[in-house]
Amino acid sequence: MAAPNDKRTLREHARSQVARARETLRQWENLASAPAQLRNAVRGHVADIAQEEVSGQLVTMRVSELKKTAKGLRLAKLEEAGIATVADVLANSREQLLAIPGVGAQTVDEVKAAAEHFAERSRADTRPRFDPQRRDPRHTRILAHLQAEQTASAAVDDLRETVHRFRERAMPYFAAADRAGSRLAMLFSRRKRRAETLARLDVLTEVNADAETQALQRDLAAALDRARPERWTTDELWRDYERRAASVNTQLARLTGSDVEDAGRAEDFVGADLRQEIETLPLDRSLMRTDLRYYQLFGAKYAIHQRKTIIGDEMGLGKTIQALAAAAHLAANGQRRALVICPASVVPNWLNEIRKHTQLDAFSLHGPDREEEARRWLRRGGVAVTTFNTVDRLESLPQRSKFALVIVDEAHYIKNPNAKRSTAVGAVIGRSKRAVLLSGTPMENRVQEFKSLIGHLRPDLAERVGEGDDVVGAEAFRQTVAPVYLRRNQEDVLTELPEKIEVEEWVQFNAEDEDEYREQVRRRNLMGMRRASSAVPGSAKLERLAELVEDAGEEGQKVIVFSYFLDVLKAVGERIGDRAIGPITGKVAAPKRQAMVDEFARREGPAVILAQIEAGGVGLNIQAASVVVLAEPQWKPSIEQQAVARAHRMGQTRRVQVHRLLGKDGVDERIREVQEHKEILFEHYARHSDAKGSGAMATATAVAAREDDAVPLEQRIIEAERARLGLA
Numbered sequence: 059m060a061a062p063n064d065k066r067t068l069r070e071h072a073r074s075q076v077a078r079a080r081e082t083l084r085q086w087e088n089l090a091s092a093p094a095q096l097r098n099a100v101r102g103h104v105a106d107i108a109q110e111e112v113s114g115q116l117v118t119m120r121v122s123e124l125k126k127t128a129k130g131l132r133l134a135k136l137e138e139a140g141i142a143t144v145a146d147v148l149a150n151s152r153e154q155l156l157a158i159p160g161v162g163a164q165t166v167d168e169v170k171a172a173a174e175h176f177a178e179r180s181r182a183d184t185r186p187r188f189d190p191q192r193r194d195p196r197h198t199r200i201l202a203h204l205q206a207e208q209t210a211s212a213a214v215d216d217l218r219e220t221v222h223r224f225r226e227r228a229m230p231y232f233a234a235a236d237r238a239g240s241r242l243a244m245l246f247s248r249r250k251r252r253a254e255t256l257a258r259l260d261v262l263t264e265v266n267a268d269a270e271t272q273a274l275q276r277d278l279a280a281a282l283d284r285a286r287p288e289r290w291t292t293d294e295l296w297r298d299y300e301r302r303a304a305s306v307n308t309q310l311a312r313l314t315g316s317d318v319e320d321a322g323r324a325e326d327f328v329g330a331d332l333r334q335e336i337e338t339l340p341l342d343r344s345l346m347r348t349d350l351r352y353y354q355l356f357g358a359k360y361a362i363h364q365r366k367t368i369i370g371d372e373m374g375l376g377k378t379i380q381a382l383a384a385a386a387h388l389a390a391n392g393q394r395r396a397l398v399i400c401p402a403s404v405v406p407n408w409l410n411e412i413r414k415h416t417q418l419d420a421f422s423l424h425g426p427d428r429e430e431e432a433r434r435w436l437r438r439g440g441v442a443v444t445t446f447n448t449v450d451r452l453e454s455l456p457q458r459s460k461f462a463l464v465i466v467d468e469a470h471y472i473k474n475p476n477a478k479r480s481t482a483v484g485a486v487i488g489r490s491k492r493a494v495l496l497s498g499t500p501m502e503n504r505v506q507e508f509k510s511l512i513g514h515l516r517p518d519l520a521e522r523v524g525e526g527d528d529v530v531g532a533e534a535f536r537q538t539v540a541p542v543y544l545r546r547n548q549e550d551v552l553t554e555l556p557e558k559i560e561v562e563e564w565v566q567f568n569a570e571d572e573d574e575y576r577e578q579v580r581r582r583n584l585m586g587m588r589r590a591s592s593a594v595p596g597s598a599k600l601e602r603l604a605e606l607v608e609d610a611g612e613e614g615q616k617v618i619v620f621s622y623f624l625d626v627l628k629a630v631g632e633r634i635g636d637r638a639i640g641p642i643t644g645k646v647a648a649p650k651r652q653a654m655v656d657e658f659a660r661r662e663g664p665a666v667i668l669a670q671i672e673a674g675g676v677g678l679n680i681q682a683a684s685v686v687v688l689a690e691p692q693w694k695p696s697i698e699q700q701a702v703a704r705a706h707r708m709g710q711t712r713r714v715q716v717h718r719l720l721g722k723d724g725v726d727e728r729i730r731e732v733q734e735h736k737e738i739l740f741e742h743y744a745r746h747s748d749a750k751g752s753g754a755m756a757t758a759t760a761v762a763a764r765e766d767d768a769v770p771l772e773q774r775i776i777e778a779e780r781a782r783l784g785l786a
Contacts, residue, residue, distance in 0.1 A: 068256075075262050079228045082271070085278040086221045090214055092285040096207035097313050099287075103200050104314050108184040112177055116145035121169075128172040135160040136169065147173040185316055185553050188303070190296050190711050191614075201295040202287035204309055213281035220274050224265070231262035303681075304376075304709035307554045308349050317352040320551045327540040328360070336363045341383065342390040348415040350383055351376070353551040358383035360544050366493045366515035368469065370545040373498035373700060374707025375552060378411050381465045381494045385441055386416045393462035393491070394439025399483055400467035402445045403673060406648045408467070412441045429454045446471055450482035461490040469495035470696070472514065473507040484514050498703065499696030505535075516542045548706075558706045560716040563606075567591075567721060568598045575724055579779045584725070584772050587779065591721035592621060592690040595629045599719050603687055604633050606717055610685040611637070611664030615712070618680055620671040620701045621689035627668045630689070634666055641668035642678075655680055671701050680704040684712035689719050691729040723782075728775045 121144055125131050139158040141147060147155075147169055155166045188197050265271055283289055299306055311317035328336070339359045343350070350358065353371075357380035361367050369377050385396035396418075398408050405424050412420040419440030421431045428444070432454035435442040444452065464487055466472065472480040472495075487493045495511055505523065513520035522538050536543075548555055567575060571590065578586035593600040603619065610617045621627050627641040639658050642651050651674070658667045659682040667680065671692060683705045692698050698718075706714040720726040 071263075072259050075259065075266055076232055078266050079232065079262060082224065082228075082275055082278065083221075085275075085282060086217070089210060089217070089278060089281050089285065092210040092282070093207050093214060096203050096210060096285070096287070100200060100203045100207065100310070100313050103196065103203065104186060104310075105181070107186060107196050107200075108181045111184050112180045113145070115180060116148065116177060117143055119144045121147060121173075124169065124172040124176065127176060128168060131168055131172065132165050133169070136165075144173050144176060148177060182319065183553075186310070187554055187556065188299055188306075188711065189556075190300050193292065193296055198292050198295055199287070200310070201299055201306070202290050204306060204313075205290050205295060205298065206285045206287045207313075208309060210281065210285035213277070213284070217274065217277055217281070220270065220277075224271055224274055227265045228262060231258045231265070300711050302709075303711045305349065307708075308351050311351060311554070312349065316553070317551070320553055321351075321353040321356060321546070327536045328544070329540065332541070336360050339363050342387045343383065345386040345390050345417045346383060346415060347417060348379060350379065351551070353546050354380045354383065357544060357546075358387065361492065361494045362387060364541060365491065366487070366542065368495040368497065368511060368515070368543045370497055370543060372545070372547045373703030374548060374555075374710075375546060376708050377496040377498070378408070378467070379415050381463075381496060382412060382415050382418075382441070384492070384494060385463050385465070386418060388462045388492070389418055389439065395435070395461050396441045396463040396465065397461050397486065397490070398441060398443040398465045398467060399446060399449050399486065400443065401471065402447070403644075403648050403651065404467065404678075405443050405445065406652050407678065408443045410652075412443075416441070423452060424448055428452060446479040446483065449486060450478075459489060461486070462492065464490040464493045466493065466495045469497040469511060470499055470507070473510050475510045475513065480510075480514075487514055499694075499699060508539075512539060512542055552708060555706070555708070556710055556713045558702070558714045558716060560718070563602060563717050563719050564722050565598045565602050565719060567724065568596075571597050571599075571721070575721075576783060576785075579776070579783055580785055582776050582780075584776055587725040587776075588690060588729075589623050589626070591724045591726050592623055592626045593630055593719065594626060595632075599689065599721065600629055600633055603630060603689065603719060606685070606687055607634050607637070607664075607666055610715075614664075615685050615715075616658065616661075616664070616683045617666045617685040617687060618674075618683045618701075618705060619666060619668050619687045619689060620674065621668075622671055622692065623690075624670065626689055627670065630666075631668055637664050637666050639665060639667045640674075641670060642674040643670045644673045646673070651678065655682075658682055669701075671697060674701070674704070678704050679707065679709070681707060681709045681711070684710070684714050686714065686716045687719065688717070691718065691720060691726050691733065693729060693732065695733045725775065725779060728778060732771065 121133055121137060121141060124144065124147075125133070135158060136147075136155070139161075141150065141155070141158075152166055152170060155161060155169070156163060186197055186200060188194075188201070308317075311320075336356065336359045339362065341355060341359055341362070354376055357369055357371070357377075361369065361381065361384040369380055371377050371380075381398075388394075388396065400408055402424060405422060409420045409422055412418060419435075419438060421435040421440055421442040422428070423432050423435070423442050423444035428448065429452065432442065432452055436454065436459070449455075466483060466487070472483045474480055475484075493515060495515065497511075509520050509523040512523060519539060519542055523535065574594075575587060575590040578590050591599075593603045607617050607619075619627070619630055621630070624641070624643060627643075631638040631641065639654055639661070642654055646654075654667065655678055658665055658680065665682075667674075667683065671688070686702050686705050688698055688701065702714070702716050706716075720730065
C-alpha cells in the first residue's frame with residue numbers, strides 16, 4: 059500500500075500507523091500483566107474474607123481458650139480487668155496490658171504471642187467454601203477474578219506466538235515511520251533517505267493491514283474484555299462453578315498456596331529424606347490437560363519414584379488423575395505403554411477420564427474388538443483399559459510383552475492371593491516397570507488382605523507385616539508400609555469440600571414388617587431377614603424413604619438410593635414414580651450406566667437415581683446428587699463408603715446428606731455391630747497412625763461374643779435373633 063502524496067496527510071498517516079502498531083503491543087502488555095494482577099486480587103479477597111471471619115471468631119472466643127495452645131498462662135488478672143476474649147488481647151497494646159495491676163511482662167508477652175499465633179493459624183485455616191445456593195457476594199467476587207484470570211492466562215498462551223511474529227515484523231519500521239511523521243525530519247532528509255523512509259512506512263502499513271494482524275487486534279480486544287472481572291454476571295459465574303467445581307477449587311488452592319499447606323499437614327508417614335527425593339523429582343505435564351492439586355502432584359511423583367505402589371487415598375480425592383499423570387509423564391519420556399486393569403463396569407469411565415485429562419490415546423481391550431485394539435495399542439502406545447476377567451485372555455499380549463506402567467483400579471479385587479484374577483494381575487505386574495494399585499479401601503476385613511496387596515508389589519515388605527488384627531503396633535505398621543503405601547484423607551487435603559452429614563434413620567417395624575421378619579428368622583434365612591428389614595412394599599422403611607425423597611425434592615436436591623436387593627429398588631421406583639431413573643444393576647452394560655448418570659445430571663427439578671450398591675457404588679461420578687440413601691446396611695463398611703463417595707467427592711458443590719435406613723430390633727442392628735469391628739480395624743491400620751489401645755479391638759461385638767468363633771458369623775447372627783425372638 060503506497061503512502062499518501064500530500065505531505066500533511068503523509069505525516070498523519072505515518073503517525074496513525076505507528077500509533078496503531080504501538081497500541082497493539084500496549085494491549086498485549088496489558089493482557090500479559092493481567093493474570094498476575096488478577097491472582098494478587100484473588101489472594102487479597104481471600105485474605106479479607108479470612109480476616110472478617112477470624113475477627114468474628116475472636117470476639118466470641120474466651121481468653122481462657124488460649125490455655126489449650128499455651129500451657130501455664132496466667133489469665134486471672136487479665137480477666138478481672140475485663141480482658142475477656144482473644145480479640146481483647148489483640149486490641150490492647152503491650153503497654154496497656156502491662157498497666158493492669160498484677161500482670162507482669164512475661165505474662166503479657168506469652169498471652170500476646172499465643173493470641174497472635176492463634177489468629178494467624180485461624181486465618182491460614184479459613185478457606186472460602188463456595189455455596190451455589192447462598193451465592194455469597196464475596197465469593198462471587200472471587201469467582202469473577204478466577205474466571206478472568208483463567209481466560210486471560212489462556213489468551214496469553216494462545217496469542218504469545220502471534221504477538222512475537224507481529225513484533226518482529228513491525229518494530230524494525232517504527233523509527234522510519236516516526237521520521238515520516240515528522241515535518242522537520244523529512245525536510246532535512248536527502249532524497250534517498252526519504253525514499254527509504256517511505257518504503258519502510260509502506261511495510262509497516264502492510265503489516266498493520268494484513269489479516270493476521272487484524273485478527274490479533276480483535277483477539278486482544280476480546281481477551282482484555284474477558285479479563286475484566288466485572289464483565290461476568292453472577293449467573294454465569296455460579297453456573298460455571300457448578301459445572302466445573304473441581305477445577306475452580308484447584309485453581310484457587312494453587313493461587314493461594316492452600317493445597318501445599320494442606321498436603322504438608324497430611325499424615326502420610328513418608329519420611330523426610332524420601333519426601334525430599336520425591337518432591338524434587340521433575341514431573342513432565344506436557345501431555346496433561348488438567349491441573350493437579352499439590353497432593354495429587356506428590357502422588358504421581360511418588361508412583362514414579364517408588365515404582366510399585368498403592369495409592370490408597372480416601373475416595374473422591376482423584377486417584378485416577380494421579381495415576382494418569384504418572385502415565386503421561388512416562389509417555390512424554392518415551393515410555394508409552396500403560397495398561398489399566400479394572401472392573402468391567404468402569405471401563406467407559408476410564409476411557410472418558412483418559413481423554414478428558416490427558417492427550418494420550420485410549421484403547422478399550424474389552425469386548426469383541428479387544429484383540430485388534432490391543433495390537434493397535436502395542437504399535438502406537440497410549441493407555442489401554444481391560445478388565446480383571448479379560449487380562450489373561452488377551453492373545454495379543456504375549457508373555458514377553460513389557461509395560462511402562464500397570465494401573466490396577468479397585469485393587470482390593472485382588473486381595474485373595476489364591477484367586478485366578480489375582481494370579482493373572484500379579485503376572486502382569488511382574489512384567490511392568492512400574493505398577494500403581496488404586497483403592498480407597500485397601501483393607502476391607504483383615505490386615506492379611508492388606509498384606510496380600512503389598513505382596514504383589516514388594517514381597518520383602520509383606521514379610522514384615524504382622525499376621526493378626528491386633529491394633530497394637532498400628533503406627534509401626536504404617537511406617538513399615540510407607541515405601542509402598544500412600545494415603546491422604548479428605549479432611550486433610552480437600553478442605554473446600556462441602557461437609558458430609560451422616561444420619562442413622564432408625565425405623566420401627568410395622569406389624570407386617572414384624573411378621574415377615576419373624577418368619578424369615580424362623581426359617582433361618584439370613585438373606586430373607588435382611589430383605590425383610592429393607593424398603594420392601596408396604597414397609598415402614600419404604601415410607602420413610604419416600605419422605606426423604608419428597609423433602610429433598612422440595613429443597614431442589616437430587617437423590618441416590620442404594621440397595622443390595624433388586625426388588626427393593628423396584629419397590630422404591632414404583633413408590634416415587636417418574637422421578638426415578640434406573641435402576642443401575644450388575645446386568646446393565648457400562649455405557650448404559652453412564653447414560654443414566656448423564657440423564658440424572660441433566661434433568662431439571664427433582665430426580666432420583668436407583669442403584670444396586672455393588673454395581674452403582676463403584677467407578678461412577680454422581681456429583682449431581684447431594685442426598686444419599688442407603689436402604690439397608692452392608693456387611694463391609696467399605697461398600698457403603700464407596701457408594702457415598704459417588705456423591706461426596708472432588709467437584710461436589712453442595713453439602714451431602716447421607717441417610718442410613720436401619721430397622722430397629724432386627725438384623726440391621728447386628729450388622730452395624732459387625733461394621734463397628736471392621737471400622738476400628740481400618741481406622742488403626744490404613745487410615746490413621748496413632749493406636750487407640752488394644753482395648754477397643756479386644757472388646758468383641760455383641761454378635762462375636764455369642765458362642766464360639768468357630769461357628770460362622772452368619773449362623774451366630776441367626777441364633778442371636780432366634781434367641782431374642784424366643785424362637786430358639
